[in-house]
Amino acid sequence: MTADKQHAHALLDRVPADQMTAAVRFLEFLLLDPVGRALATAPVEDEEISQEEEAAVARSKEWFKHNEGIPFEQVVADLGFTMEQIRNHRTDEERDPAA
Numbered sequence: 001m002t003a004d005k006q007h008a009h010a011l012l013d014r015v016p017a018d019q020m021t022a023a024v025r026f027l028e029f030l031l032l033d034p035v036g037r038a039l040a041t042a043p044v045e046d047e048e049i050s051q052e053e054e055a056a057v058a059r060s061k062e063w064f065k066h067n068e069g070i071p072f073e074q075v076v077a078d079l080g081f082t083m084e085q086i087r088n089h090r091t092d093e094e095r096d097p098a099a
Contacts, residue, residue: 001009015023029040076086 012023029037032040073083076083
């Protein structure tokens with residue numbers, strides 16, 4: 001075990017019981033992928049929801065009470081793609097950061 005890992009274990013052993021949940025959450029945060037970290041640290045949405053948006057959500061919820069959704073895989077196939085193409089998709093910036 002590396003010295004840093006031993007030090008981390010020693011520090012974890014000293015964390016008070018009432019702070020252990022916070023320590024665990026912090027460690028989980030460190031292990032998140034960049035997207036997960038961005039979502040975890042994103043500001044709370046504070047934009048007002050318009051009456052039109054609320055009505056659209058209500059219509060959607062009502063529709064799903066009486067209808068089955070379409071699986072994502074089916075939408076992908078209907079558009080002429082494969083799931084492998086979707087999984088391997090990269091934006092131009094991801095392919096060439098200089099673009």
